[in-house]
Each structure stands twice: as structure tokens, then as C-alpha cells.
Amino acid sequence: MTLFATTTGTLESTVPVGASMADGSPLDWSGPLSAGAVVLDDRIAPCASWSGIVASGDVLTIVDVGGNQSADCLIFDALDHGRRYSVPDTIAWQGNAYVREGTVLRSGEGEPLMTVTANEIDRQDTIGGACSKESNTLRYGYHTHFQHGCRENFLAEGAKRGLGARDLVSNLNWFMNVPVEQDGTLGIVDGISAPGRRVAVRAERDVLVVISNCPQMNNPCNDFNPTPLRMIVTSGGAAL
Numbered sequence: 120m121t122l123f124a125t126t127t128g129t130l131e132s133t134v135p136v137g138a139s140m141a142d143g144s145p146l147d148w149s150g151p152l153s154a155g156a157v158v159l160d161d162r163i164a165p166c167a168s169w170s171g172i173v174a175s176g177d178v179l180t181i182v183d184v185g186g187n188q189s190a191d192c193l194i195f196d197a198l199d200h201g202r203r204y205s206v207p208d209t210i211a212w213q214g215n216a217y218v219r220e221g222t223v224l225r226s227g228e229g230e231p232l233m234t235v236t237a238n239e240i241d242r243q244d245t246i247g248g249a250c251s252k253e254s255n256t257l258r259y260g261y262h263t264h265f266q267h268g269c270r271e272n273f274l275a276e277g278a279k280r281g282l283g284a285r286d287l288v289s290n291l292n293w294f295m296n297v298p299v300e301q302d303g304t305l306g307i308v309d310g311i312s313a314p315g316r317r318v319a320v321r322a323e324r325d326v327l328v329v330i331s332n333c334p335q336m337n338n339p340c341n342d343f344n345p346t347p348l349r350m351i352v353t354s355g356g357a358a359l
């Protein structure tokens with residue numbers, strides 16, 4: 120385990136020192152985007168994974184600590200992993216390709232899993248998908264084969280929760296900028312977030328949230344400098 124020094128302490132990571140978080144990276148750990156008691160407050164090292172249960176009614180704040188850091192995210196019903204986040208159902212129900220405040224994140228059965236209650240960047244992505252060492256190798260060359268991607272993070276973290284490869288569906292990418300151009304073209308371009316920007320999502324049932332703090336260093340989705348994330352769960356408070 121490697122320890123990363125930060126302005127407010129240290130973070131553990133299996134990723135070697137020097138692979139991410141360049142010296143002098145600005146970090147803003149910010150705070151919860153919802154009132155109520157803090158029941159969980161975790162920090163995810165650059166390139167690492169995380170999972171947690173968010174109880175029905177509680178609010179998860181995700182902090183983009185270093186700015187423009189993609190937080191790849193899967194959501195499951197905590198009691199029935201077969202009920203899980205669905206990109207096409209979420210987009211079709213709201214009739215819009217972007218995730219913003221008010222977006223209901225739905226399962227493949229159309230059931231609400233979580234609702235975005237606050238959002239400090241213009242729009243969040245749920246189309247761009249997750250990186251993997253296979254897609255990296257195809258896109259960027261065989262020299263990237265040793266790099267792990269979000270798919271590998273999802274598999275490793277999911278294994279702790281009884282999830283396998285068949286449970287990995289299309290995901291959300293908090294803080295990633297994937298514009299849909301007028302002709303329908305997708306881009307993965309420079310970010311629109313900044314250190315300390317947040318998104319808050321309220322659980323509509325007990326949910327399992329799995330995060331890959333994206334290790335991608337071959338395109339601009341993480342500003343070529345993976346940085347930490349902060350995960351805060353609050354209970355019993357209204358949105359700020």
C-alpha cells in the first residue's frame with residue numbers, strides 16, 4: 120500500500136507514487152452539499168475504487184477535490200443487485216441526454232434509485248462509458264496495456280460486494296465532460312469542473328454505490344492528472 124501525502128493528511132492507494140496527482144495539484148476537499156448529520160465521510164485516492172451503502176433518504180455528496188476528475192459510478196438496489204442503474208431508462212424517462220439537478224437515476228425497470236438534488240457544474244455525463252485496459256490498448260496502443268482502467272476498478276471493488284463481470288453495466292461519469300454536438304457527435308474533452316465542485320444525489324431506496332476514481336491518463340477526462348475524490352453521506356437534512 121502506498122501513502123499519498125495531501126494537504127490534510129494521507130491517503131492509501133495501491134497505485135505507485137508518481138502515477139498521478141502531480142506535485143502542487145490544487146486540492147479543495149469542500150464539504151457536504153446537503154444539511155443533516157454526516158454518517159459517512161471517505162476519501163478515494165487517485166486511481167482507486169470505493170463502494171458504500173446509502174440508505175433511503177440519505178444524500179451522497181461527491182466532491183471533485185482536484186477538479187475535472189471523472190468519478191465513474193454504478194448504482195444497485197442494495198438488497199437486489201439485479202435492479203441496477205440503467206443509462207437508456209434514465210435518458211428516455213427525462214427525454215434528455217445530460218444528467219443535471221432533478222435527474223432521476225433509474226433502474227432497468229424504470230424505478231428511481233437516486234435523484235440529483237444539487238449540482239455545481241453545468242451537466243454530468245452518462246454516455247461516455249468506462250475505460251478499461253482493453254479499450255485503452257485499442258485506442259492508445261499496446262504500451263498502455265499495463266495501466267488499469269475503470270472496468271478493472273469496478274471488478275475489484277465489486278468483488279467485495281458479491282458483484283461480477285455480468286453486473287457491470289453502462290455507468291455515470293460524474294464531472295466528466297462529454298458534449299453531444301449538434302450533429303450527435305460525442306466528445307471527451309477538457310473538463311468543465313474545478314477543485315471543490317460537488318454533486319449531491321439522494322437515495323430513493325437503499326442503494327449500493329460503486330465508484331472508480333478514473334485512472335485514465337491517455338485523454339483529457341482527468342486533466343491528465345488523476346486526483347482524489349471525497350464521498351460524504353448525510354442523513355436527516357434537506358438539500359442546501
Ligand SMILES: [Zn+2]
Nearest residue numbers: 250269333335
Ligand atoms: Zn476511467
